[in-house]
Amino acid sequence: ATAELAAVSTEYAQLIGTYFSPHIRAAAFRRLPEECWAPLVLGPVHDYARRWLNGQVKTDIGAYAEVFADAAWNTVRNPDAR
Amino acid sequence: ATAELAAVSTEYAQLIGTYFSPHIRAAAFRRLPEECWAPLVLGPVHDYARRWLNGQVKTDIGAYAEVFADAAWNTVRNPDAR
Structure with a gap:
């Protein structure tokens, strides 16, 4: 299962890379340290999901899709x- | 220890509330669902810290203080x- 997870992870990273490359070349993004990218984009939704699993927040995360997407953007x- | 942690947590929440109230009244902030506030502000740094503890990132988080503070703002x- 570890090898399968690693394969999925690698494929996912390649997909992300392929998706974002043209946008990066077009300077659509702020210059951010590479190590900060995932924490900044994924941190909030992961944190929300963790709180939801703990019962600290009640609303289905889907209700906040736009909030988190706008914040990430x-x-x-x-x-x-432009 | 649980009671002590709860007390610290409550005191911290009051401190945050006192600090932010005038800014909230001054409309300095975007309207965001209350449940999203902590995930949006704390999610990225917590995520970074978690990755650092896992050895997935190497740079001391202090080096990125401004990156995370600017992002939160x-x-x-x-x-x-204004």
């Missing part, structure tokens, strides 16, 4: 790009 | 406020 978008 | 600030 505000965080990573290049403010000088 | 971009996420919560009211874009229409």
